Amino acid sequence: MSDMTPVPDDVLLSVNGLKKYFPINHGWLQRQVGEVKAVDDVTFDIKKGETFGLVGESGSGKSTVARLILRAYTLTDGSIRFRRADDSITELGGLDEKQLRPIRSEMQMIFQDPYSSLDPRMRLLDLIGEPLVIQGKLTKDEIRDRVQELLGLVGLRPEYVMRYPHAFSGGQRQRIGIARALALNPSFIAADEAVSALDVSVAAQNINLLQDLQEKFGLTYMFITHDLGMVEHISDRIGVMYVGRMVELGDTAEIFRKPLHPYTEALLSAVPQPDPRRRKEGKRIILKGEIADPANPPSGCAFNPRCPYATDLCRTTIPALREISGRQVRCHHAEELDLTGVGE
Numbered sequence: 001m002s003d004m005t006p007v008p009d010d011v012l013l014s015v016n017g018l019k020k021y022f023p024i025n026h027g028w029l030q031r032q033v034g035e036v037k038a039v040d041d042v043t044f045d046i047k048k049g050e051t052f053g054l055v056g057e058s059g060s061g062k063s064t065v066a067r068l069i070l071r072a073y074t075l076t077d078g079s080i081r082f083r084r085a086d087d088s089i090t091e092l093g094g095l096d097e098k099q100l101r102p103i104r105s106e107m108q109m110i111f112q113d114p115y116s117s118l119d120p121r122m123r124l125l126d127l128i129g130e131p132l133v134i135q136g137k138l139t140k141d142e143i144r145d146r147v148q149e150l151l152g153l154v155g156l157r158p159e160y161v162m163r164y165p166h167a168f169s170g171g172q173r174q175r176i177g178i179a180r181a182l183a184l185n186p187s188f189i190a191a192d193e194a195v196s197a198l199d200v201s202v203a204a205q206n207i208n209l210l211q212d213l214q215e216k217f218g219l220t221y222m223f224i225t226h227d228l229g230m231v232e233h234i235s236d237r238i239g240v241m242y243v244g245r246m247v248e249l250g251d252t253a254e255i256f257r258k259p260l261h262p263y264t265e266a267l268l269s270a271v272p273q274p275d276p277r278r279r280k281e282g283k284r285i286i287l288k289g290e291i292a293d294p295a296n297p298p299s300g301c302a303f304n305p306r307c308p309y310a311t312d313l314c315r316t317t318i319p320a321l322r323e324i325s326g327r328q329v330r331c332h333h334a335e336e337l338d339l340t341g342v343g344e
């Protein structure tokens with residue numbers, strides 16, 4: 001990774017050549033018989049204060065990318081450089097748990113499922129205050145005050161501190177998770193399918209809350225989701241993943257207007273369009289078959305068996321990531337194809 005360029009001033013997180021290969025073990029002796037290339041050579045930056053959307057079908061490697069960034073996993077290869085609160089850059093890749101501890105307060109995760117991610121035996125005081133207790137800088141009274149303040153920030157009543165999570169709805173539980181994530185003043189929050197378990201209006205309220213908090217505290221977000229409609233609403237830029245690789249990366253509005261990768265086109269064609277003026281005539285691409293198995297990917301471009309535009313070149317040669325009109329695209333035919341977006 002010696003050829004990496006310095007992290008630009010406006011970038012909070014710089015991911016380069018990231019790889020995670022999980023071993024496949026077999027039999028009584030658990031001999032390794034293969035590997036799952038869950039994340040394979042992924043490179044992207046997230047700018048300070050922006051919302052970056054990571055999209056793709058289930059199994060494309062999105063959650064693994066988030067777990068690598070938050071160093072819940074070790075890296076197989078690559079680099080993750082993070083701008084700290086004091087503006088210094090830290091390489092997270094090789095750090096051990098002790099070295100990671102001071103950085104953990106600056107990076108947080110909000111989980112998908114508001115029902116299973118909160119310990120039902122803990123009161124909100126303990127749930128939200130736990131990171132503060134572990135940090136050990138505040139007294140008991142100060143922690144209580146801070147938890148009440150955090151409850152207020154996420155639109156919950158401060159007097160709820162002594163209640164248990166079961167007293168709350170799914171949407172409120174997610175707010176409890178957000179309050180907990182905010183406890184240590186992070187600069188970066190990764191939200192894995194943050195709102196998918198909720199009904200649409202509750203989800204929208206929580207998205208609005210996250211946007212308000214972003215503005216208030218200058219937070220940087222990475223949203224991981226299948227929901228392209230949501231991504232269009234909240235993300236400044238998006239990365240589209242397919243079988244462990246980033247296949248398209250760029251400005252959200254531009255990608256929605258005119259995708260350059262056939263996989264992005266197919267994902268966009270499935271986005272419901274409530275506004276009839278934006279609906280293009282009859283073009284809905286039904287993706288054939290399933291997402292490829294990262295333990296046994298097809299030769300050439302992993303998308304080729306499902307791609308309506310695939311040629312012999314696509315079946316034999318892995319396309320390189322190329323820069324085309326300010327966007328990163330991994331498709332041999334990106335320039336020639338005239339793909340359809342979702343219109344103005």
Ligand SMILES: Nc1ncnc2c1ncn2[C@@H]1O[C@H](COP(=O)(O)OP(=O)(O)OP(=O)(O)O)[C@@H](O)[C@H]1O
Binds near residue numbers: 037038056058064
């Ligand atoms: N701990 C693991 N051991 C082995 N394989 C794994 C492990 N975690 C993930 N994988 C495999 O890696 C690939 C990518 O998984 P990942 O969960 O990152 O995808 P995803 O895009 O986040 O999907 P989802 O939206 O369903 O969470 C999948 O094929 C998955 O089976």
